Amino acid sequence: MYESIYAKQKQFYQSGKSKGIKFRKNALKQLKRGIKYYEHELSEAMLNDFNKQKTDTYMTEIGIVYNEINHAVKHLDEWAESKKVKTPITHFGSKSTIYKEPYGVTLIIAPWNYPFNLTISPLIGAISAGNTAVLKPSEHTPAVAEVISKIMESVFPVEHIAAVEGGVETNQALLRLPFDYIFYTGSSHVGKIVMKNAAENLVPVTLELGGKSPAIVTKNADLKLAAKRIVWAKFSNAGQTCVAPDFVYAEKSIKDALVYHIKYYTYKFYHKDFINGKYMSIVNNDHFERIRGLIEGDIVYGGGLRPEDRTIEPTVIDNAEFDHPAMQEEIFGPVLPVLSFENLDKAILDIRDMLDPLALYVFTEKKTEAESVITKVPFGGGAVNDAMYHLATPYLPFGGRGNSGMGKYHGKYSFDTFTHEKSILKQTTLFDIPFRYPNLKVFQKLIRLIMR
Known part of the structure; x- marks a missing residue:
């Protein structure tokens, strides 16, 4: 066939x-x-x-x-x-x-x-x-x-x-x-x-x-707007998006404030849909069970499960570390771990130690911070002060590395x-340049002059 x-x-x-x-x-x-x-x-x-x-x-x-x-x-x-x-x-x-x-x-x-x-x-x-x-x-x-x-x-x-x-x-x-x-x-x-x-x-x-696409948030970010855009990008399609923020890496001094806003927008955008049975399902039972196994630790929002229709409530896990189960693989579901870093240089080194992600998002009002992340971390593509939106323009190439x-x-x-x-190459037949042919030593100096 x-x-x-x-x-x-x-x-x-x-x-x-x-x-x-x-x-x-x-x-x-x-x-x-x-x-x-x-x-x-x-x-x-x-x-x-x-x-x-x-x-x-x-x-x-x-x-x-x-x-x-x-x-x-x-x-x-x-x-x-x-x-x-x-x-x-x-x-x-x-x-x-x-x-x-x-x-x-x-x-x-x-x-x-x-x-x-x-x-x-x-x-x-x-x-x-x-x-x-x-x-x-x-x-x-x-x-x-x-x-x-x-x-x-x-x-x-x-x-x-x-x-x-x-x-x-x-x-x-x-x-x-x-x-x-x-x-x-x-x-x-x-x-x-x-x-x-x-x-x-x-x-x-x-x-x-795919890969574990990070969302880096520094102390110079608009935290409320960063949280709003991260939540939308992460929990759309029940997190089953290759360029969804896989985890948040927030500067320690603003992490708690950021988590507060993440919880707020998660509730605002998705609570009613989950309660009313309109939130998107996980594609099959195997993926449902795999994602359910990642929900552990300091769960500060969500965690609700409905196995009968394969639905997982948008879930936020605070104070996660790199050895957390959700950090061992691409999540590809509505689970968002939040980690913290002391300074941006350390965060860059940590992410560079990981496999190259398909996307990376950096939230900051400071141009030098954004440029530092963009130029020092290898990844497919991404955005500054946004998440996932870059894939919707036909003028930007989309792909990984x-x-x-x-x-x-x-x-x-x-x-x-x-x-x-x-x-x-379309070559003329009106004349023939002889110096490319062998045994024409007279042209050697000319060749060296042109091709030096």
Whole structure:
């Protein structure tokens, strides 16, 4: 089955049909129309899979995809245009051009935490660049996966875009095929498996992974606003966000005041939803039990559990240390440990000792403190005096480094990810520069002069 889909897409790509700019734009517009047709069904699927409310679904899953499509359609002509670049004097008489070429048949393996957005956003890049694509939605959100399959079937011929549902065995079968590019979003553990399989066929990959993303708060921060933004970013989507603040690292002198504001906004934003059964669920029982095991220590807010619907109340753990269970792995749930540091230099050293996080947030009104953190700590991307909001702009590349991933996407960066830049030198035939040929010693001094 999968071999057949791959073969059809290979043949379709080699026909050149997916490369036309008009074809790509029409495909993106058709995708948007298909999503609009299934918008209600998609919202219902989100509710069914993990109680994601319709407002959140539109804002973080559907609306953001519409914006990405609109942005791609608007700028595609510019992105796809061949680019003339400078040519050095050593290549006198020639011209240099970079051609934009799609990779070919691509594979997109999506996660469950934003099961629609993180399936379709890479697809927009693949289509924009002129590729074909096989989508593998997450099996952990089966209702959403079913709707994604319906959208793809209604909009695209299988030889252009196809969605394949299934579990681990499906992933394994797909990874054995010689795709021209693989885009994976998920855990670091599975990312290593994807990369290992890709290496067998020398397939380039983008890995969008995760990590323990810190929120550093100094004594020079606006504490109330910092708490408000951290709470929103952490507990949205029940903490199941790869760039959510994984823990707060606060300067000791202001830590207690910050915790007070964190508790206030956690109650204000999420108490009613949790009580009324509208707070988002954990995706499955295994993750529920894993996160429940992290809730221990000085619990100053939350800690409530409803195993029957896999719901965990937003939880704040004060006075945590680096040996706390919640600090041993990426939490990926609504549990927020708060640690304290004596001075910023020590905090920077502590975070540098950890694996490179996907995101980092620093809250301070002092520019020198923000610059110190940005320039001294390796991480994927982030924000100053905000959290998580950086991923919503198409003008910033989104991606990790080291353990948090490789490669980038969003906006033009999605197009670039699925595009090979083919370098071409166009040489004149009106004359021939002789000094590059052997046994012409008379030109040796000239060569040294030019190439010193």
